[in-house]
Amino acid sequence: MSRIRKTPSKTISIEDVARKARVSITTVSRVINKIPTVGEKNRAKVLEVIEELKFKPSIFAQRLATGKSNVVTLVMPQYEGIFYSFYALELIRGIGTLCDALKLDLLLHLTNRQAFLNLSGLGGIIFADIIGNRQQLLDVLDNNIPCVVINNFIEDLNVNCIAVDNTGGAEVAVNYLISLGHRKVAHITGDLATQAATQRFEGYKHILEKNNITLDEKYIFRTDYSRGQARSAAENLLKMQDGPSAVFVSSDAMALEVMSVARELGKKIPADLSIVGFDDNPSGLYGPVALTTVRQPLIKMGEESVKKINLLMRPGNNEKIEKIILPSELIIRESCQPLNPG
Amino acid sequence: MSRIRKTPSKTISIEDVARKARVSITTVSRVINKIPTVGEKNRAKVLEVIEELKFKPSIFAQRLATGKSNVVTLVMPQYEGIFYSFYALELIRGIGTLCDALKLDLLLHLTNRQAFLNLSGLGGIIFADIIGNRQQLLDVLDNNIPCVVINNFIEDLNVNCIAVDNTGGAEVAVNYLISLGHRKVAHITGDLATQAATQRFEGYKHILEKNNITLDEKYIFRTDYSRGQARSAAENLLKMQDGPSAVFVSSDAMALEVMSVARELGKKIPADLSIVGFDDNPSGLYGPVALTTVRQPLIKMGEESVKKINLLMRPGNNEKIEKIILPSELIIRESCQPLNPG
DNA sequence: GAAAAAAACACAATCTATAGTATTATATTA
DNA sequence: TAATATAATACTATAGATTGTGTTTTTTTC
Secondary structure (H helix, E strand, O other): OOOOOOOOOOOOOHHHHHHHHOOOHHHHHHHHOOOOOOOHHHHHHHHHHHHHHOOOOOHHHHHHHHOOOOEEEEEEOOOOOHHHHHHHHHHHHHHHHHHHHOOOEEEEEEOOOOOOOOOOOOOEEEEEOOOOOHHHHHHHHHOOOOEEEEOOOOOOOOOEEEEEOHHHHHHHHHHHHHHOOOOOEEEEOOOOOOHHHHHHHHHHHHHHHHOOOOOOHHHEEOOOOOHHHHHHHHHHHHHOOOOOOEEEEOOHHHHHHHHHHHHHOOOOOOOOOEEEOOEOOHHHHOOOOOOEEEEOOHHHHHHHHHHHHHHHHOOOOOOOOOEEEEOOEEEOOOOOOOOOOO | OOOOOOOOOOOOOHHHHHHHHOOOHHHHHHHHOOOOOOOHHHHHHHHHHHHHHOOOOOHHHHHHHHOOOOEEEEEEOOOOOHHHHHHHHHHHHHHHHHHHHOOOEEEEEEOOOOOOOOOOOOOEEEEEOOOOOHHHHHHHHHOOOOEEEEOOOOOOOOOEEEEEOHHHHHHHHHHHHHHOOOOOEEEEOOOOOOHHHHHHHHHHHHHHHHOOOOOOHHHEEOOOOOHHHHHHHHHHHHHOOOOOOEEEEOOHHHHHHHHHHHHHOOOOOOOOOEEEOOEOOHHHHOOOOOOEEEEOOHHHHHHHHHHHHHHHHOOOOOOOOOEEEEOOEEEOOOOOOOOOOO
């Protein structure tokens, strides 16, 4: 007795194609995989039947048979807020577009929790801004799964990392302010528990030193990147006796807050204060004064990570672990001007 | 002679677990799938071995065997710009978070080209803002693949659609302006080739009519949603003799542009002109005057689409095709005020 | 304690492909 | 034309799970 099917609507398999085209399954498989040893007549016939039956090979069967997977998983935290949304989407764009071009499937794990990662059947994995989830990273490395960490330089593990040049970016920014004649340059830091903020602060210090400007603690405002702390930093800075003529702010979000406070206090930007931010968040374009800032190559960072993953996913590759730093770029707009003499 | 393996590092399979636990493969499978007919002793032993071997069942083999797939594919165009990035990421957040909770795999197809969709092995598909790709949609429907279209009401096809209440949102917005005493309310439309813009325009017209205000063509500015056209609309509007005291703008992006132009022309918002936008893009928060706007429930829209897909993916479901409209909401901030008497 | 019922477990088919080897058909060479 | 090389094609094992059916073991009942 013939087996009764669970589902009446069977999916069309390679077998159906083979039967209809009166060839073996192997031949159909060869046609699908463009393997040359197929006669012209049969190839044509098979292609015709595939078309007719609208046959699509099962990716699950293919991957089970080949043992290869072309799934790239992107693990990303799920934050709110426009500043993050720009950042996240740019990254996703870089990654997604290249995956698309390379015919890699992009699996998105948007999560705050410890993502449930089924490591089997996983071609490669990209961690974006995942901190404090070290065990997961260790698991991945343990299983020899191709892996890239974005924007989080993990020094002590043998893992691929791609990040932005925070130090260099800060240096260029501060250098620019000094080149405009500013000597009293303040800095509003981000959360110094993060690499980015620390490195930006370092860059700031380097350039002051290089220009023989003594670092003045009263010009340093340490924050946690929050709006509130940015605001009070801005108030202190703007009301200060002998205040700075310029400020380098560790994020655009905070820089916009500073501009907001300046407006409220009746100060003019850039006449009374020159400002450089960091991130190149497009929100900086919509205020009354367009913000000069340091651009992070987010899309490129995404692309580079996919490139690397792709190479690592190739069987028998000899790729070695790399720690890459991508250059950032100063985008000059309207929020800075030369120091007023006097 | 034993067969030589291509890859020396074999993945750990259910067979390895079975052998080590001294039970049959079936029993291991039963343990994995929490099927009750397994003795306590064996279950414990199997779980122990699974733990020890760090065994993860192959999703490909599982899906091949069951014929079920829990992969949801999100097809989304790849636009640039901050306004889009907010919109896109909110949608992705809604979709991604729920997929995560429901243990669905989210495959992201970010593309401008006609996405290559391998329909086999595809559990469900969500089209976001895909227009002019009707053939693909037809293919999906043909193959009986669970499908939801976001923010694009397709009237003539029997397909699930989820969209925002543009008409209602516009009505509430215009109603609010009228309730503040405004009678001369202008409208800057978006691209009237799109449903959203048309419907918002409709809403505007309804409310004028309802309040016995004759529609005045000189107060209608038709644009293509672009910055440039928004700008010239704003200039005309603001320099007009007997100009409007309020304006309803079909997008926040354009509304911000109007505020920008007003600032340049020395007009005060909201004293000289009350403005309501549409979208609730957070960029509206960072200018000197926070924009009053209509919020679209983007996250909810994403979530609803996943809910629906999830139900449709259940075998033997009786879900019927739905066309859902989600309510939008007026967010009152600082860009409107009662009409100055006189 | 034997028979019947219930619980555990194992065997083998199945899902849909790929790929190595074997076989057949065709073309080339002597 | 026979012998050999080559191009096409088919056969079959394999990938790693699930699942229906059959068998063994344990428990219950009289």
